[in-house]
Amino acid sequence: MFKKILIIGILFLFLGTCSTPSTAIDNVRKASFPISDKTLIIVDDEGDGDYTTIKDAVNHTSPGDVIEVYSGKYVEEEILIEIPRVTIKGIPYEFLNGTDSGTPLVVRKDKGYVFFICSEEVIVTNLKIDDGPGNQSCCAFIYLYYAKKSIIADNKLRNSMVGIKCSHSDHAKIINNTIELTEYAISLWYESNEVEISENHITHSKTGISLNRVDSNKIIRNWVTQCQTSIIVDDSNHNYICCNNLEKNNKAILLWESKNNIIQQNHIVNNYYTVHLYYSNSNYLCCNNIENNSIEMVLSRSGNNTIQQNNFINNSDTVNFFNTKYIISQKWSTVLNKWNANYWDDWTGNGPKMLRGRLLFNIHGPFWSPYPRKILEITFLQFDWHPAKEPFNIDV
16 A cells, blocks of 8 residues: 555656746746856846846846846946946847847936946946937946956947046956047046056047056057047056057147156057156156157156157157256256167267257245246257167067
8 A cells, every 4th residue: 555655656746847837947047047156147128137227137136246238228327336246248149039139238327327336356348338429428437446356348438428437446457448439538546556458449539548646557558549648647657558559649648747657669650749748757768669740759847767769750840848957956867868779760870869958947936936937048958879770670
């Protein structure tokens, strides 16, 4: 008797297992599921995933989760990311039902930030964010705030006052984004140090890359064209600016009150101004290709800079510099720059290359006036004592 009951029980269990409805499989496909210690969350604008908006997905995320955003249009209000190690990844095709294709498009609903990231190791990649012409907000599309080691990569950003802003976010990476029609494409502010900005394509913006009060960052292999200023370094030191293509801008590189920066192996072509140093000392400019620009270089009140082994080819106007010196209190090293072994296509081939500028001698004003008093202005000569006879082969 016991054996019969046991056999009947096994048969019922088997039949129940075989009769699982197909809708259960669909639910598994739609629901979020764990990937080791992470959870994969699906966002689809047509409702085939876990959520229809990125904001809802972020609000239900945990550390380490991956949010996949599938093709479609997402109208989002400020997405606040306070959870560490979250990845938001655009998927360029449809999820289950529908006909959407291509990189998912994000449009901001109001005038706030699209992504406000204030946690560490967050990744945002492969999204298109576009406000459309005439709808620019003063807020950045993506704002990293105390977001150390976060990565913003492979996004397409268009029509915003600021594309990507980074503040107090050391060791972040901003890589391979395409940004156009902004006031500031990429902006580093206040204590965002050791950040890598590389392989971005920036065009038709007022400022391409801006550094303000930040140190020890790498600006490498970016392509910036048709901007008012491609790279601004303001009150920022020990930055490495290398292997960038800067073409058809009004100003290629502007340093303002900055020191100990390295500007090396950049391709600076068809701009109006090339490199402009203003109150900037002890910088190193080496192995840059400076060609077909209106003005070769401008140094204003800047000294002790090293300009070495650069190509100066077919530029309309030569280097010009203007400096001031307090007669008693200021050392000569603060007004002199070191020119060495540059190639000048207008050099005669004999002797040093002479560079002509102006020097203004001042004395301190009386105690009731904060302004200096001009004593004398003279023509001031500096020299490249060992000009190169042939142009350098500079790879970028």
